[in-house]
Amino acid sequence: MTAAAVNDIEFRSVSKRYGEVLAVSGIDVAVPKGAFVALLGPSGCGKTTCLRMIGGFEQPSEGTVLIDGQPMNGVPPYRRPVNMVFQHYALFPHLDVEANVSYGLRQRRPRIERREVAKRTAQALELVRLGGFAKRRVHEMSGGQQQRVALARAIVNRPAVLLLDEPLAALDRKLRTAMQIELQSLQRELGITFLLVTHDQEEALSMSDYVCVMNAGQIVQMAPPQEVYDRPRTLFVADFVGKTNRLSGTVEAGGTTLRLGDGRALPVVAQTPGAVTAVLRPEAIRLDRGECSERMDALGGTVTHRIFLGNAVEYAVAIDGLGEMLVTADRSAARDPAEPGERVNLSFKPESLLVFPA
Structure with a gap:
């Protein structure tokens, strides 16, 4: 079986430098297809840099990033089978919900028929339980609803990988818990790979199939949540998680x-x-x-x-x-x-x- 058949994302000896600063150091990791993986670690450990290299917003200084077995070095974000949900959602305030969600589809070349755009937009809104909100303005919606709009916009293009950069950080605790459950349900329903960046231990442990603990630009341990908590590989992991x-x-x-x-x-x-x-x-x-x-x-x-x-x-x-x-x-x-x-x-x-x- 080839690597492309089992892994959606691979890092092969990947490093990233910003001048004299080594943000990511020689990472080798493989993310299985259809997995929900949480990148967990303190601020400045390199987790968001890894996410941005997968999305194409940054290029590795050394090594190779692969998606579905294909090297992605030098490939721009819009040519990758990846979508990203940002911490502050990055919605267009002058557009309604339907226009926000369908924006990516309308930029595709060759063009997609209007009927197909409308159909896929409606399906994405139904998936995130916003079926009746198509004509609502973004500023008229709560934080949780805006987060769902951002999710719908990300999944409407049917990406192989969905990247989530601390998407629940701006929500209150009760709403965050509800959205954690919704994200898990959505991931299972879509069957695509989710990669979540968070510094919240509870969020990482409760949502993911695998927790990838990072420190100082390196992966310290990647394992199922219970194993990371019960059998930490290092003292850092034991101290940081729980x-x-x-x-x-x-x-x-x-x-x-x-x-x-x-x-x-x-x-x-x-x-x-x-x-x-x-x-x-x-x-x-x-x-x-x-x-x-x-x-x-x-x-x-x-x-x-x-x-x-x-x-x-x-x-x-x-x-x-x-x-x-x-x-x-x-x-x-x-x-x-x-x-x-x-x-x-x-x-x-x-x-x-x-x-x-x-």
């Missing part, structure tokens, strides 16, 4: 004991002996009220803050000799929540500790 508690220490000979800086010992699943940083997710910790037990996997401390999150309760607990740790307790398990100033006992399973070389 909340973490850090513990520094040394894995002793035998590989099943982590000796912390204060001399305390914690059990770990077999590791290579040496200096390490261990990461513990807040939700992997069990909080019990009362003094610390003598168990090896238990830590005693004092609650300093309690934060109500609706479906959960988050505690900040000062651990004797180690500093502060975050603990997230499910609402059903926290009907009698601990109070600030109260002594508590924290415990966890050894497999919950994610261990990385120091």
